[in-house]
Each structure stands twice: as C-alpha cells, then as structure tokens.
Amino acid sequence: MSKLLIVAGLEDQCAATSRGMQLAELMDLQVEVVAFAYANLKRLKLDRKGIADVKQRLLDQRRADVVSQLNRVAGVGHGVKVSVIWSEDIHPWIIKRAAGDYAAVIKTRHRSESLGYTSTDWHLLRECVAPVLLVSRQKWKKGSAIMATVDLESTARAKQALNVDVITSARHYAEMLQVDLSVLCVIDVPTLLVDLDLIDAKAYAKERIKELQPALTALAKKTGLPLSKFQLKRGPVAKTIVSEAAELKAQLVVMGTVGRRGVRAQVLGNTAEEALQLLKTDTLTLKP
Structure with missing residues (x-):
C-alpha cells in the first residue's frame, strides 16, 4: 500500500x-x-x-x-x-x-x-x-491518545484476525504520531435480561471478563502489546466507545466494521456506524 x-x-x-x-x-x-x-x-x-x-x-x-x-x-x-x-x-x-x-x-x-x-x-x-x-473538523492536539476497539466476544476467525489488524494499525499511527495507545474491549451486557431481573449486570460482566481473559492474553501476545494497554469495560458497545474516547481525549479511534448492507443495515446499523453517529473525533475503520 x-x-x-x-x-x-x-x-x-x-x-x-x-x-x-x-x-x-x-x-x-x-x-x-x-x-x-x-x-x-x-x-x-x-x-x-x-x-x-x-x-x-x-x-x-x-x-x-x-x-x-x-x-x-x-x-x-x-x-x-x-x-x-x-x-x-x-x-x-x-x-x-x-x-x-x-x-x-x-x-x-x-x-x-x-x-x-x-x-x-x-x-x-x-x-x-x-x-x-x-x-472531523477538530485539529489533532499534540499528545492526544489513540484508541483501538476490539471484539473479544467473537469466535469467528475473520473477526479475530480483524482485531489484530485494528491493533496493528492503531499502534502504527500511535508510534508515527508519538502518542499513547489504549485498546478498549467492551463487555456488552444484555439489557433485556437485566431489565427482566434475569441477570445482575455487574456479576455478568465480572464473569465474562474472567471467561475472556485467555482471549485477551492471546491477543496481547499476538500484537506484542502489554496487558496494561488493554481496558475491559461493561456497557452498551457504541456508547462505551464514545465515552472512553472522550475520557482519553482520543484524537483517533480505530475500529473494525463488518459492513452490513440492505434493509438490515438501514435499520440496525453496526457498532462502528452507531459509534460514528456520536464520536467527535477522527475514525479509522478496517474490514476483515
């Protein structure tokens, strides 16, 4: 390229x-x-x-x-x-x-x-x-971080490979711009099950974090990043991405997108598109 x-x-x-x-x-x-x-x-x-x-x-x-x-x-x-x-x-x-x-x-x-x-x-x-x-129309500020978002929940090989690509690209930009890199993994707690009192949100997230630890460790090893660079947060995926980007004052958010099409995409969208509606910063999206 x-x-x-x-x-x-x-x-x-x-x-x-x-x-x-x-x-x-x-x-x-x-x-x-x-x-x-x-x-x-x-x-x-x-x-x-x-x-x-x-x-x-x-x-x-x-x-x-x-x-x-x-x-x-x-x-x-x-x-x-x-x-x-x-x-x-x-x-x-x-x-x-x-x-x-x-x-x-x-x-x-x-x-x-x-x-x-x-x-x-x-x-x-x-x-x-x-x-x-x-x-975005905002200028990049010196020292502002770059944030990558990955999907640890998926077992699909294409999405797992995309996680690696996302982190690799984000790391490249961070090194090039000489800024810090943070990797966000969001634990999506099923809202409907919480509303019906079928699960406790905190307990569910705690258990999922424990279950996803091997995948997180493997991803850190593949990308050469220390585990300290990864954050696991619970909440609605798109809104959590936006809030964490704002907290970090990130100048760039790097994420993967599956690129749905047709009526389903019009009605539901996907995580990258939902986050893009709310993000105020630059967004770099990659496909499998």
Missing part, C-alpha cells in the same frame, strides 16, 4: 486535505486527491457544445479550488495528482478506485442518513475495501 486517496470536500478549509497531507508526509506515501463536480444541465437552453462548455467551466473551477486548497496546505509546487470527476453519486468511483494500492481513503465526515437515503460516508464504511479515515 503506497498511496493515500484524499476526497476533497467543498468547504474552503477541507479537513481531509490537511489531515491527509500531514499523514502522507509522516508515512512517506504518495497522495492522490479526487474532487467531484456535478450540476443538472438538462434544463439549460443550450446546444451540445454550449452544455459541454458549461460542464468544462465547472470542472475547471472545481480543480482551481482544490489546487488552491493544496497550495495553502502543502505549498505551491506540491506535485500532487488531482482528479476532478463529473458525477452526482461519488461513492462508486471512490470504492472502485480504492480497490487498488491504497493505504487509506481520507474524507471529511458528513453525517446524513435516512431510511431512503444513504450518505457517501456510510457507503464507504460498508463497501470500501481500503481502510476509511473519516476526519
């Missing part, structure tokens, strides 16, 4: 552009910046040539805006490849492009979803094979 794909936003100060260029320098990676432009030109009373001219003007203006962003971030003469694509739906192009040799797709986060509409962010989380770094 030798490149970063930065999706330039429409805003004048694009968080993804500045964060991506910062990471590219630290990781010694090439950068490709892609921007999109689109307008419905069918209602214009112009012939084909006139419509083509308008389209080209819009593409040229979008390119000029992106180059201006890059010049402010990286200086004139940065040599970054810029692609401007004419498309209303941008996620298919990004997903197809990211199937190549890309270390990550970097995009400013935009939260917008309803039962009949799925945002670009959600499409990327569910379908993009490359890691997806969704950037």
